[in-house]
Amino acid sequence: MGMTATQKIFARHAGRKSVAAGELITADVDLVLGNDITSPVAIAEMKKAGERVLDPDKVVLVLDHFVPAKDIKSAEQCKIVRDFAREQGIKHFYDVGCAGVEHALLPELGLVRPAALIVGADSHTCTYGALGCVSTGIGSTDMAFAMLTGKLWFKVPRAIKVVLSGKKRRYVTGKDVVLALIGMLGVDGATYESLEFFGALSELSADDRLTVANMAVECGAKNAFFPVDDVSHAYLTSRGVQVRDEDIVLPDPDADYERTVHLDLDAVLPAVAFPHLPSNVRFFGKDVPNGIKIDQAVIGSCTNGRISDMRAAASVMKGRKVAKGVRCIVIPATMEVYKQCLDEGLTSVFIESGAVVSTPTCGPCLGGYMGILAHGERAVATTNRNFVGRMGDVTSEVYLASPYVAAESAIRGELACPEV
Amino acid sequence: MSGKVFKYGDNVNTDVIIPARYLNDASKENLRAHAMEDIDPNFAKEVREGDFVVGGFNFGSGSSREHAPLALKAAGVRAIIAKSFARIFYRNAVNIGLYIVESPEMADEINKNDILTVENGILTDVTTGKSYPLPAMDDFVARILERGGLMEAAKQ
Numbered sequence: 001m002g003m004t005a006t007q008k009i010f011a012r013h014a015g016r017k018s019v020a021a022g023e024l025i026t027a028d029v030d031l032v033l034g035n036d037i038t039s040p041v042a043i044a045e046m047k048k049a050g051e052r053v054l055d056p057d058k059v060v061l062v063l064d065h066f067v068p069a070k071d072i073k074s075a076e077q078c079k080i081v082r083d084f085a086r087e088q089g090i091k092h093f094y095d096v097g098c099a100g101v102e103h104a105l106l107p108e109l110g111l112v113r114p115a116a117l118i119v120g121a122d123s124h125t126c127t128y129g130a131l132g133c134v135s136t137g138i139g140s141t142d143m144a145f146a147m148l149t150g151k152l153w154f155k156v157p158r159a160i161k162v163v164l165s166g167k168k169r170r171y172v173t174g175k176d177v178v179l180a181l182i183g184m185l186g187v188d189g190a191t192y193e194s195l196e197f198f199g200a201l202s203e204l205s206a207d208d209r210l211t212v213a214n215m216a217v218e219c220g221a222k223n224a225f226f227p228v229d230d231v232s233h234a235y236l237t238s239r240g241v242q243v244r245d246e247d248i249v250l251p252d253p254d255a256d257y258e259r260t261v262h263l264d265l266d267a268v269l270p271a272v273a274f275p276h277l278p279s280n281v282r283f284f285g286k287d288v289p290n291g292i293k294i295d296q297a298v299i300g301s302c303t304n305g306r307i308s309d310m311r312a313a314a315s316v317m318k319g320r321k322v323a324k325g326v327r328c329i330v331i332p333a334t335m336e337v338y339k340q341c342l343d344e345g346l347t348s349v350f351i352e353s354g355a356v357v358s359t360p361t362c363g364p365c366l367g368g369y370m371g372i373l374a375h376g377e378r379a380v381a382t383t384n385r386n387f388v389g390r391m392g393d394v395t396s397e398v399y400l401a402s403p404y405v406a407a408e409s410a411i412r413g414e415l416a417c418p419e420v
Numbered sequence: 421m422s423g424k425v426f427k428y429g430d431n432v433n434t435d436v437i438i439p440a441r442y443l444n445d446a447s448k449e450n451l452r453a454h455a456m457e458d459i460d461p462n463f464a465k466e467v468r469e470g471d472f473v474v475g476g477f478n479f480g481s482g483s484s485r486e487h488a489p490l491a492l493k494a495a496g497v498r499a500i501i502a503k504s505f506a507r508i509f510y511r512n513a514v515n516i517g518l519y520i521v522e523s524p525e526m527a528d529e530i531n532k533n534d535i536l537t538v539e540n541g542i543l544t545d546v547t548t549g550k551s552y553p554l555p556a557m558d559d560f561v562a563r564i565l566e567r568g569g570l571m572e573a574a575k576q
Contacts, residue, residue, distance in 0.1 A: 073444035139512035
């Protein structure tokens with residue numbers, strides 16, 4: 001039986017000719033990522049062990065969740081990471097001013113290479129699989145172990161093959177595609193498994209793919225994988241990554257997929273995940289009811305904080321006003337995106353429409369700060385989770401959608417999709 | 421040693437196990453004080469050393485925050501029994517030496533407030549009188565758990 005692309009990448013990093021689903025292996029990792037929430041716990045473990053990072057160039061530390069520091073305790077957490085980066089000579093350390101939401105930042109910096117094995121102490125580390133590598137979320141102890149040894153233990157995953165067909169409709173984005181998929185699979189439909197994408201990939205831009213891969217974890221997946229094609233090749237090249245032929249990994253023709261899921265893009269409509277599960281998906285023109293009033297719209301995050309997301313939101317908001325009583329919070333995910341928004345005039349569009357524009361942060365997505373919901377309030381957000389209490393009070397509600405839908409909803413004051 | 425059962429449903433996610441508003445402080449005291457706060461505000465008050473948490477499918481879904489299993493461990497939880505676990509939570513629990521048991525049968529049959537004991541690989545629900553052999557684990561995972569976590573296992 002042949003290997004999936006993910007299994008091939010694991011085999012390579014384990015120094016093996018082949019691996020099989022279910023096997024426990026130890027593999028060399030190419031990058032270890034941590035943020036201001038998860039790194040301090042890993043650093044404490046490292047300090048207990050009393051040893052140094054094996055290869056500082058393989059460690060990436062990004063302050064993004066609660067920065068600029070939201071309170072004294074957060075400031076202390078950031079300081080722990082900052083001091084550690086200096087002590088250990090970690091050059092890939094990104095602080096306020098050069099940082100951004102980690103999963104938007106790493107691809108932008110050209111740190112994501114195809115065929116790499118990347119681990120990160122953040123569940124949305126699965127984002128990078130959009131660019132032909134294997135990347136997955138781990139915990140803080142894992143992070144400490146990987147920093148110390150350059151290796152980590154893995155269970156080789158089984159895989160689901162996702163075959164796309166057809167063409168996307170207007171206002172349908174990577175977000176709608178992945179929400180449709182999560183709706184099909186359920187929140188644990190891919191637990192411990194890889195999601196490998198094939199078929200009509202040219203319908204998805206690099207940014208769309210990053211959004212799709214980002215939310216793979218919301219159906220339990222270990223990783224998402226898109227083979228490198230012209231679209232991702234061009235993206236990687238634009239980010240200074242030299243793509244070598246041997247780094248373009250494809251599955252064996254007889255790869256062992258547990259099952260195949262077909263997703264017809266023609267049938268995907270602009271989507272919203274209703275509270276309180278990302279799988280609770282409804283579609284405009286089908287079953288999104290009218291009149292769901294919102295108090296807040298959040299446009300940003302590792303899922304949808306890239307420049308194409310900002311352009312989508314601005315295209316809807318240009319010349320229009322945010323509805324009275326709605327707070328619209330726009331958060332470009334990195335400083336590069338932030339500057340691009342300024343250069344392209346998008347920031348003016350947002351501000352003139354009555355939105356606020358924040359410096360990069362994960363902030364409201366996880367109920368940290370910069371837009372916490374009060375009792376019973378409702379937000380539409382381009383983020384990735386709508387769990388109970390995710391963005392604030394336990395009685396508040398989060399509706400997940402694309403930047404088009406979030407922007408249109410902000411303007412209309414209720415869940416809405418731009419009219420085609 | 422016996423412990424009481426705290427029982428929850430499917431998809432108990434890491435946001436309710438330890439809400440993000442408390443992630444600015446990774447101390448055991450802080451995590452213990454707010455464990456399960458958004459799903460069971462009484463948990464932190466009522467839980468005692470050696471108690472058990474029982475859940476449904478997809479326990480520990482969501483964020484990779486190790487603070488979630490750390491909060492349950494700091495609260496004194498001896499083991500978590502669930503129908504299935506989200507993979508990062510599973511790794512994290514193993515890596516910090518917190519026992520987890522994947523068993524749909526046990527998760528269905530064991531009730532809230534039941535008293536459990538574990539001895540020689542057998543879990544007994546003293547309240548219902550039923551005993552369950554603990555499911556076998558991968559040797560590798562069992563070794564990490566026996567040694568109290570990944571870093572401890574790596575030292576030996």
